[in-house]
Amino acid sequence: MAPKEILLITGNTNKIADFNAILIPAGIIVRNRAVDVPEIQGSIEEISIAKCRKAAEIIGGPVVIDDTALCFNAMGGLPGPYIKAFLEALGPKSLHLLLAGFSDKSAQAVATVGYCQGPGHEPILFQGRIDGTIVPARGNMQYGWQTCFEYGETGQTLAEMPDDEKHKMSHLGIALRKLVSWLNRSDDRVTDTT
Numbered sequence: 113m114a115p116k117e118i119l120l121i122t123g124n125t126n127k128i129a130d131f132n133a134i135l136i137p138a139g140i141i142v143r144n145r146a147v148d149v150p151e152i153q154g155s156i157e158e159i160s161i162a163k164c165r166k167a168a169e170i171i172g173g174p175v176v177i178d179d180t181a182l183c184f185n186a187m188g189g190l191p192g193p194y195i196k197a198f199l200e201a202l203g204p205k206s207l208h209l210l211l212a213g214f215s216d217k218s219a220q221a222v223a224t225v226g227y228c229q230g231p232g233h234e235p236i237l238f239q240g241r242i243d244g245t246i247v248p249a250r251g252n253m254q255y256g257w258q259t260c261f262e263y264g265e266t267g268q269t270l271a272e273m274p275d276d277e278k279h280k281m282s283h284l285g286i287a288l289r290k291l292v293s294w295l296n297r298s299d300d301r302v303t304d305t306t
Contacts, residue, residue, distance in 0.1 A: 118135070118140060118143070118176045119145060119171065119174060119176065120176050121146075121147050123146025127178065134288045149166050156179065161237065164177045164227070173230045178224065178226070179226075180195065180196075180284075183222060184246060186216040187210070187211070192222075204249045204256050204259045204260060205248075207246075217245050218244070219261060220242065221242050224238070225284075239286075239287055242264075244263045244264060246261065247261075249271075250268075251270075255271035270282065
């Protein structure tokens with residue numbers, strides 16, 4: 113059986129590296145294309161479905177997208193899917209200050225991976241969620257908000273963890289394992305991704 117291929121809609125080199133690290137060992141080749149896909153406002157799922165549909169229309173074939181959310185429990189789930197705008201405005205070293213007035217520093221990291229067979233097809237979502245605590249930034253700053261997200265009992269932020277360890281338990285690792293399981297149920301799921 114030939115390896116499966118997916119077309120990941122992103123130009124983010126860190127994201128491409130993470131997808132490759134998790135999917136190549138599962139026999140899935142990751143190609144990417146940077147496409148500007150407008151994002152609507154809404155829930156994590158609404159944003160991911162709309163983004164996936166639009167990417168499939170632009171490409172004219174099968175696509176995979178991902179969307180990340182960081183949900184502060186004390187703020188009712190905000191910044192959620194808007195974490196990128198918050199991070200751009202505040203930077204990783206100040207992000208934790210959003211919770212300065214709250215005793216509850218708990219949060220949830222959410223990765224939503226969407227697959228769409230092509231224009232006119234309904235996107236399918238695969239989601240991974242992990243719980244953690246928001247702390248002052250530690251680790252490699254290129255990982256953005258992951259420098260502020262301390263995972264469970266490890267005492268480490270996601271940005272401090274070695275990639276291979278992080279990919280085993282991360283929100284993205286969970287979502288991508290669900291995608292792999294779904295893809296492996298049928299060889300017909302992923303066809304031409306050009």
